[in-house]
Amino acid sequence: MACKLQGTLISCHSRTTKFVDQKDRAASVVPQALLTHQTKLPHFNITYVPSPTPSMDKIPFQTSQTNELPISTSGKFGRFGGKFVPETIVASLTNLEAEFKKSMADDAFQAELAEALRDYAGRETPLYHAKRLSEYYKSMNNGKGPDIYLKREDLNHGGSHKMNNALAQAMIAKRMGCKSVVTATGSGQHGLATAAACAKLALECTVFMAAKDIERQYSNVRLMKLLGAQVEAVDGGFRDAASDAFRCWVGDLENKYHLTGSAVGPHPCPSMVREFQSVIGKETRMQALEKWGGKPDVLVACVGTGSNALGLFHEFVGDEDVRLIGVEGGGLGLDSGKHSSTLTKGEVGVYHGTISYLLQDEHGQIIHPHSIAAGMEYPGVGPELSFLKESGRAEFFAATDEEALDAYENLCKLEGIFPSLEAAHALGILDKLAPTLCDGTKVVVNCSGRGDKDAAIVFNRRLLDKQS
Template structure:
């Protein structure tokens, strides 16, 4: 359990209104407000119920495969010649990313609320696949909204969702990526309030989602904390994780927020560059605004219209970020940096070749930051990076970026609808 510390607000935020300082809240149409209040009640009662945690623990161990290993990346450490690098290997989870931690908990809450139909949005498809898998396991109907652009670039995950019995709906509006998928999922929810549960995949959206998803993902940081104490006898010096909506990052960071000596870096996607219009670096290049139910940093123009994001990584391609990250940025507790497409691809290659692990493009952004920082640090310095997803889904995107053609396989997959 977290220790209360009056010097830092992080452990008792959000407040009852879902605010993290000036961020968060519940900016939603009135139709959804009674549901959000009911969800908050269901969540608060579940979190105090030992049987809820026992059920999560059992599925986490036997279905997801937790705890995930904390792996010493020896060859990468040698190659970079500085700090000692550990990978928190959440890419080894069932379905290939950290997303399943959240889906598992929320499905149990949806069941407690008697909901029979699950809706979700997905960017890279990792949250969609995790949702579809858990829905299959519990026999619940599942519909996942996905931007048309993401469907094209993440075809393996689209097919996986269909194999799992999930209906994948293509969203053509706006930038045809994660933001637009979330708009459509919200419209579905507004129209099907009686039987449907909206399973948001990140620490974004209206209260209580940012808090609930954080608590469900904090297993990553709690495990990592225990594992590093056992291995090294002390806490790490630096934590690094990628930030799109920010759920894997909050999951790793949260149990360390009160450890003031642990430096924490969140890595956003700079796309084709922070100065270009084509990026997803919300906190580096954005400003406070209201999107998808909460006040946080968003990419917007001078008139408050939300901008399209860009990243080679579909999972980071979102013009908003969870409100707790906005709070942690302003408070200075977490540093946020940005890594562009090219740097992420280099880190992707290096990790594959040195460690025999093909990471997803999302954590490749975190790895790029580690590659920059590790050589500057002494050998005693300990870094933990969250390897939150595996890269199988990204092989077509990476092949395209390298000018290699594996498209025949791709068309085979995507035509199988």
């Protein structure tokens, strides 16, 4: 049962490493007269209105160049976050936080991670100008509209952004002397990344996955097994797989490491995942500066639990002239009850050890989410994204299953790129977003994963649509 608790207001943000120093960053700011936010995005299919910005205790929204990691001991983002777990687990989470902070301050760890991300994962990923996709939307508006760029996380080894975090945490697991890693996965992308990282570092790997997700994402399951991972089927959905992975870890805290791939759960898990995914936004800032001499005007990312969205957004949270737009799974429609739109339709509660927005009924019982994309099916969302919503810093909307399918096919035909169905939700909002933007607006969409794993789902769904 999810209790609807209130938390204290504490602001918390992590450091940004030295990709762009403050002077260069200030010099790269586009003059205010050139910004293209004159036209606001209408609230086209939701009723969300940002709450007034809450006051913040100590740390304002900013990117920091210091060598310290300013994370509060309670792991709070406004009233969200925290560590709501049994006392038997608190010590293990405290040890994990200490090792995380030591790793972030360890030059040898940082050098090893940078090398692995470059030579193993294949970073940096391109910031690709989707010219035909841009022209497609401009053709609907007398040749005027945004320039759309894709952050190509689908080109990472393993096919998604998940490798960024999996490599880093697997390295921490080894530093802590753990020989076995447990995790949970929805679409299989995090499971695949974790299995690969564990194979590289000679760690045992067990992946918990919902039986229905094993069936619809079986290509990833085969790859996980080839990498030596043990895949455990779980009744229910991703939330149930996550619960089983957590229980497995609690059963052997001395030897096992719980490698979370989502920016959810008790502190320090959300902050760790966001920190290791923030390389996406750091690269985007540098690449935008190289390509057009400024910053993006709009950032768009899908939101399941929040790891890829935070990875893109976090670097720009302090840039108030950059719009942050998250797109959730609208499923069969927000009024259908069959969706995964936690931030647009949820309420605040406690789940999986943290305070965040949740899909729950009037009794605080969790409502089962639905999305055609397995990676979007979770009844909660990370505490940091919950704070970005409540503070009004980020906007959140929903794309339905049909809109995601349309976007998947559209990108295939116009750019020759297969996006994951998760990433297709971010692309699915462009039909409504693009007409509201001024000519030349620079929009970056996080293509968080590749979609060959979803090709059969798209083909079969569209074949059924034609037959019906």
